[in-house]
Amino acid sequence: xxxxxxxxxxxxxxxxxxxxxxxxxxxxxxxxxxxxxxxxxxxxxxxxxxxxxxxxxxxxxxxxxxxxxxxxxxxxxxxxxxxxxxxxxxxxxxxxxxxxxxxxxxxxxxxxxxxxxxxxxxxxxxxxxxxxxxxxxxxxxxxxxxxxxxxxxxxxxxxxxxxxxxxxxxxxxxxxxxxxxxxxxxxxxxxxxxxxxxxxxxxxxxxxxxxxxxxxxxxxxxxxxxxxxxxxxxxxxxxxxxxxxxxxxxxxxxxxxxxxxxxxxxxxxxxxxxxxxxxxxxxxxxxxxxxxxxxxxxxxxxxxxxxxxxxxxxxxxxxxxxxxxxxxxxxxxxxxxxxxxxxxxxxxxxxxxxxxxxxxxxxxxxxxxxxxxxxxxxxxxxxxxxxxxxxxxxxxxxxxxxxxxxxxxxxxxxxxxxxxxxxxxxxxxxxxxxxxxxxxxxxxxxxxxxxxxxxxxxxxxxxxxxxxxxxxxxxxxxxxxxxxxxxxxxxxxxxxxxxxxxxxxxxxx
Numbered sequence: 001x002x003x004x005x006x007x008x009x010x011x012x013x014x015x016x017x018x019x020x021x022x023x024x025x026x027x028x029x030x031x032x033x034x035x036x037x038x039x040x041x042x043x044x045x046x047x048x049x050x051x052x053x054x055x056x057x058x059x060x061x062x063x064x065x066x067x068x069x070x071x072x073x074x075x076x077x078x079x080x081x082x083x084x085x086x087x088x089x090x091x092x093x094x095x096x097x098x099x100x101x102x103x104x105x106x107x108x109x110x111x112x113x114x115x116x117x118x119x120x121x122x123x124x125x126x127x128x129x130x131x132x133x134x135x136x137x138x139x140x141x142x143x144x145x146x147x148x149x150x151x152x153x154x155x156x157x158x159x160x161x162x163x164x165x166x167x168x169x170x171x172x173x174x175x176x177x178x179x180x181x182x183x184x185x186x187x188x189x190x191x192x193x194x195x196x197x198x199x200x201x202x203x204x205x206x207x208x209x210x211x212x213x214x215x216x217x218x219x220x221x222x223x224x225x226x227x228x229x230x231x232x233x234x235x236x237x238x239x240x241x242x243x244x245x246x247x248x249x250x251x252x253x254x255x256x257x258x259x260x261x262x263x264x265x266x267x268x269x270x271x272x273x274x275x276x277x278x279x280x281x282x283x284x285x286x287x288x289x290x291x292x293x294x295x296x297x298x299x300x301x302x303x304x305x306x307x308x309x310x311x312x313x314x315x316x317x318x319x320x321x322x323x324x325x326x327x328x329x330x331x332x333x334x335x336x337x338x339x340x341x342x343x344x345x346x347x348x349x350x351x352x353x354x355x356x357x358x359x360x361x362x363x364x365x366x367x368x369x370x371x372x373x374x375x376x377x378x379x380x381x382x383x384x385x386x387x388x389x390x391x392x393x394x395x396x397x398x399x400x401x402x403x404x405x406x407x408x409x410x411x412x413x414x415x416x417x418x419x420x421x422x423x424x425x426x427x428x429x430x431x432x433x434x435x436x437x438x439x440x441x442x443x444x445x446x447x448x449x450x451x452x453x454x455x456x457x458x459x460x461x462x463x464x465x466x467x468x469x470x471x472x473x474x475x476x477x478x479x480x481x482x483x484x485x486x487x488x489x490x491x492x493x494x495x496x497x498x499x500x501x502x503x504x505x506x507x508x509x
Contacts, residue, residue, distance in 0.1 A: 002073050002098075002256045003030040003066050007059055009080025009105075010154065011145040011172040013039050016079075020241045023249035029256075030072070032062050036085070038142075039173045051178030052114065056088035063093050073098035075256045078105055079241070080155070081175075084114045084184050091190040100193050101255050103248075104155070104200040104238050104419075107220065110186040114179060119421035120153040121354055127180060143180070145172035155238025156418035158202035164242040194228040196255040198248070201452050202237040204417025208450050208481070211263050215272035218316040222266065230260025235451075238418070275321075278331025279488035280496060283338040287330075287345075293366050294324050296333040296343035297375060305380035305405070305507040306342035306370055309333055310363055312387025312413075313350035322347045328484045332384070335496075339504055344370050350388065353420040356427050360392045371403070382503050384408040387481065390456075391416060391427035398432035400439040406506035407436075408499060410444040411481045413453050414460035430460045434467040441470060442502045444495060447477035474499045 004024055006017045014033035021031045036058050038050045059076070066074055074097050078086030083105035090097045106117045118124040127143060148169040151157050157165060199205040210231070214221050223229070232251045236243040254260065266272055287294040298304055309332050311323035323329055324345040333343030348362035349355055363383075371378040381403050385393050390412030396404060414429045416422035426432075433441075441464070445457060464471045476483050476495040483492045 001028065001030055002075055002253075003032065004252060004256070005059065005062050005066070005074060005076050006031065006033045007076070007078045007082035007086050008034070008036065008039070009082050010143075010175045011039065012168070013171065013173065015171055016168070016239070016241050019245035020249050020252070023246055024252065027249070027253055029253070030066075032066065034059055034062050036082075038176045038179075049178065050176035051182035052084055052088065052180075052184060053182060054176075055085035055179055056092075059085045059089035060092060063089060063096060073256065075099045075101060075252070077101040077103055077252060079103040080105055080238070081114050081117070081179070084108050084117075084179075087186065087190055088184055090193055091186045091188075094189040094193055097193050099256060099258075100190070100195045101252060102195065102197045104198060104203055104205065104240070108184050109220070110188075111183050113181050113183045115181055118180070119155060119419050120423070121421045122424060123153060124421070127177065141177040142174035143177060144174050145169075152418070152423065153421075156200070156203040157239065158237030159243030160237060160239050161242070168239070168242065191223070194258070196230045196232065196260055197224075198232045198234060198240070198251055198255070200238055200240055201233055201235050202418070204419040204452050206450055206452060207231045207233055207261055207263075209452075212273075212481075213316075214263055215266050215274065216315055217266055217319045219318055225263045225265035225268070227262060230255065230258065230262055232260050273482055273485050274326050274328065276327065276485035277488075278327045279484050279493055280331060280335060282331050282334040285334045285337045285343075287333075290369065292324075292347045292362065293369055294333070294345045295370070295373070295375075296337040296345075298337045298340045298342065300340050303375060303377040304340065304342050305382070306344055306376045307333075307336045307382045307384055307503060307507070308344040308346070308363075308367055308370060310346070310348070310383060310385045310389045310392065312385075312389045313359070314352050314355065314388060315350060317349075317351045328386075328482070331484070332500075335500060336504075339500070341504065341507060342370070342376050353416075353422065356391055356422065356425070359389075360395055360427075363392055364395070379403045380405055380507050382406040382408065382507050384410070384503065385412055386410050388413050390414045390429065391422070394427050394429045394432040397429055397436045397439065397441075398426075400436060404439060405509070406440045406442060406503050408442040408444070408503050410499070411446045411449060411453070411483070412443070413456055415456040417452060417456070430456070430463040433460060433464045433469050436464075436467070436469045438470060440472070440502075440506045442472050442474065442499050442506075444474045444476065444499050446479045446481055446483055447475060448480045450481055453481065472502055474502070
């Protein structure tokens with residue numbers, strides 16, 4: 001028999017697991033939904049001194065209450081914040097735990113408090129600064145629960161019925177600050193416990209996106225390619241126990257049985273996708289490197305128009321080679337230079353979703369460096385963004401300068417994903433496009449795009465249509481995200497040619 005120990009996230013209690021529990025018990029499992037101290041109901045007083053260690057002790061008490069019966073396997077499930085006390089407890093009872101399930105939750109590290117996992121960055125700063133935290137200061141205070149229309153700040157509510165959202169709000173309790181500010185302490189024993197990640201695609205997470213991060217060489221994620229680690233996806237928001245309890249219960253049973261998708265280690269099957277050859281034969285034009293910017297200069301007289309290619313991300317700071325040395329970026333820049341314009345690549349510091357402000361500044365600085373070069377026609381510049389660089393387009397769409405002759409974007413993310421915590425930021429191209437005026441936009445759309453990213457593209461196109469923006473869509477019906485190296489087909493090649501022809505036409509008009 002499997003004994004599931006279910007640990008809820010912030011502001012919530014055992015009640016959120018009610019439907020999932022019923023399905024698991026019907027399948028023959030034993031279930032224990034943990035009541036974390038200080039989170040038992042809307043009027044529960046926050047006990048003085050309640051911190052993460054208090055909640056770890058709560059989970060340990062349940063583990064110890066489940067007798068060591070032969071054949072009984074304990075599976076710990078942590079949703080959202082709940083993964084922090086789950087890992088803390090599993091680290092101290094590693095020999096008792098058969099598997100840990102991260103339910104739309106992150107990968108907390110030793111010494112890092114749960115505060116770092118709060119998705120809304122403004123809320124994170126608020127808590128860290130001790131403002132707006134309820135009735136007290138410091139770790140003895142509390143964070144009030146969200147109002148009904150504020151749950152989106154903590155994760156997508158996609159799929160949650162209205163009645164369930166009403167109950168979630170009515171039964172929510174304040175979160176003791178100590179649970180967010182007290183660092184998680186791990187000895188490393190928990191690393192030996194098999195794990196499963198259940199990713200909610202409606203909240204902006206997917207197996208494909210995690211695999212991309214592993215391929216990029218993020219050192220914090222390399223352990224995810226271990227054969228003991230599996231993954232599942234659920235097409236819903238951040239609260240699957242409320243939106244699809246039947247499906248979640250099925251996934252938990254399969255996870256307990258060791259099922260699920262397994263990631264490939266970086267480089268296990270040859271070069272990772274971002275380091276595979278570009279799909280076009282382009283001239284071997286040398287580059288000229290200045291700081292974080294590379295220029296590919298055409299064999300032509302006089303100042304020439306320029307196309308600045310902006311890579312996506314987040315890209316780990318440790319990734320080598322850096323993006324401007326990736327075949328795709330170099331391929332586009334050499335292609336542009338072969339057509340008589342200056343091709344430009346750069347490295348910007350988008351290492352985390354919290355870095356968009358800094359990355360946007362890097363891009364703006366690089367553009368000014370390029371425009372100041374006497375070999376560049378400063379009045380004829382195009383910007384071309386890729387993938388996770390897409391949100392930065394908002395800065396240029398919202399107030400396009402006269403010298404910006406075209407903005408291009410290939411398989412872009414055009415709105416912050418729900419789990420990024422950027423809902424209130426300026427990096428929302430769908431909002432900015434209303435002010436784009438006559439700026440031509442060339443958007444290359446991958447037909448086999450990840451659903452969570454495709455939704456942002458459709459949101460942008462709907463907004464562009466409503467405002468009358470000048471958007472040309474270049475479709476790659478059978479292309480995936482990063483099709484230039486993943487899908488080197490005639491269809492993909494023609495899409496790159498068509499997009500480049502359009503950009504160059506706007507530059508030289």
